[in-house]
Amino acid sequence: MSISIHKFLLILLTLGIGVQTFTFVSCTLHFPEEIVAGAASSSSEENSSSSNIEGSISSSSKQNESSSSSSEENQYSSSSDFDGNSSSDNALLSSSDIPSSSSRVSSSSSRVSSSSSNIPSSSSIALLSSSSVCTAKDNTQTKYCSGGVMKEYGVVSYEGQEYKTVVINKQTWMAANLNYKPSSGQSRCYAEHKPQPEPPWLAPNDPKVKANCDKYGRLYDWSAAMNLPASCNNSSCASQVKKPHQGVCPSGWHLPDTLEWNALRKFIEDEIFEKWEDVDFGWDVGTKLKAITGWKETSTSDKGVDSYGFGAIGSGYCVSCDDNSLTSAAGFYSSAEVEAHWWTATEYVNKNVTPNDATKAYKNNITNVAKVMAQKTEKKGEYLYSVRCVKN
Numbered sequence: 001m002s003i004s005i006h007k008f009l010l011i012l013l014t015l016g017i018g019v020q021t022f023t024f025v026s027c028t029l030h031f032p033e034e035i036v037a038g039a040a041s042s043s044s045e046e047n048s049s050s051s052n053i054e055g056s057i058s059s060s061s062k063q064n065e066s067s068s069s070s071s072e073e074n075q076y077s078s079s080s081d082f083d084g085n086s087s088s089d090n091a092l093l094s095s096s097d098i099p100s101s102s103s104r105v106s107s108s109s110s111r112v113s114s115s116s117s118n119i120p121s122s123s124s125i126a127l128l129s130s131s132s133v134c135t136a137k138d139n140t141q142t143k144y145c146s147g148g149v150m151k152e153y154g155v156v157s158y159e160g161q162e163y164k165t166v167v168i169n170k171q172t173w174m175a176a177n178l179n180y181k182p183s184s185g186q187s188r189c190y191a192e193h194k195p196q197p198e199p200p201w202l203a204p205n206d207p208k209v210k211a212n213c214d215k216y217g218r219l220y221d222w223s224a225a226m227n228l229p230a231s232c233n234n235s236s237c238a239s240q241v242k243k244p245h246q247g248v249c250p251s252g253w254h255l256p257d258t259l260e261w262n263a264l265r266k267f268i269e270d271e272i273f274e275k276w277e278d279v280d281f282g283w284d285v286g287t288k289l290k291a292i293t294g295w296k297e298t299s300t301s302d303k304g305v306d307s308y309g310f311g312a313i314g315s316g317y318c319v320s321c322d323d324n325s326l327t328s329a330a331g332f333y334s335s336a337e338v339e340a341h342w343w344t345a346t347e348y349v350n351k352n353v354t355p356n357d358a359t360k361a362y363k364n365n366i367t368n369v370a371k372v373m374a375q376k377t378e379k380k381g382e383y384l385y386s387v388r389c390v391k392n
Helices: 002-073 100-107 122-131 207-217 222-226 260-274 285-289
Strands: 145-146 150-151 154-158 160-167 169-175 315-317 330-334 341-352 358-366 373-377
Touching: 145 160, 154 373, 160 260, 169 260, 260 285, 260 341, 260 373, 285 358, 341 373
Parallel strands: none
Antiparallel strands: 145 150, 154 160, 160 169, 315 330, 315 341, 341 358, 358 373
16 A cells, blocks of 8 residues: 555656656747747847938938939029918928038039128028018019019109119119100111011001010110211210210110119129029029010020019010111011110220221120120111110
8 A cells, every 4th residue: 555655656756747847848948939039029120220220321311412412403493483472382492492501612612712701691591481582473563572572663754655663772774675766766666667568577557566665665776775866876976975875765864884784783693692592593694684474485494583673575686677678688677585685875996997996886685595694795777676774
């Protein structure tokens, strides 16, 4: 009996050891797999986290590079992008679009040598990035946007017509080309032809002729614009040119000379430079003076933003515009909505030839494909150009 109990106890002891051994072996075989799996999972998560961090850094770096490239390469020449609405989407510049001072320096080597006074102040940046800044699209019949601020048009009456006027720096300019018919000298509406029209030219009494004058103003040869004898087209008339050069302009106004046109150009160039608009938008004087409509658009055209209410449109010109020449291939009208030309009151005399050549005068011009306003010389009597009057 005792042996049986002993055997029984031994069996129980053996079974107990077996259970513990089984439990230990089970633990040894099972739990390390979970631990290893957990460690692997933890390692994977850490690697993933590290990868995400590295990816984030890489993505951020790429975005910064893209942003830097975008700020240097994108040109905001389309006026339709800046409509001046109150929506933040239509702001001229969002805060993220404003290049840092360091990117400014790298964007142009010439900027590096400029003084710190040329770096835009926080107030000027705020002005550019504010959606409340007006544009030419905000112009009305009585108000115009000038330098981001709405102003009242002035008005001058002349020979039964009214012309809006705008102030640009210290000068007051007509906001449209002159449409006054002098009693003498060569002047015509665009496409006007007499006595018999040839296609595509128009008879003087054609309603489209008046419509062209109303839209583009009249075209004048230099002596007519200056209100001087026709002989001045072929000889020097400096002795007859007195300042201010009223010409065909109303009393108290005059035909601007090259100094006055250059003063306008310099003021706009300085503003473009100080506001970094040449870097940010690629603008120049022509861009800032051109109206946002009235120009033919092409794949290479430069859209105007009309920043001062000057409202330049492509008024065209006429070559050899006398009645006889217009009936042949020698004379023609050209470039409506493509080019604008304005006479100055300044003659050009070439003293390098004998006798001196005084058949040319200076003119300024803007085209639909160029950002600049250029100044050149042209024959006084051969070309008919537009006239802009400036106040005395």
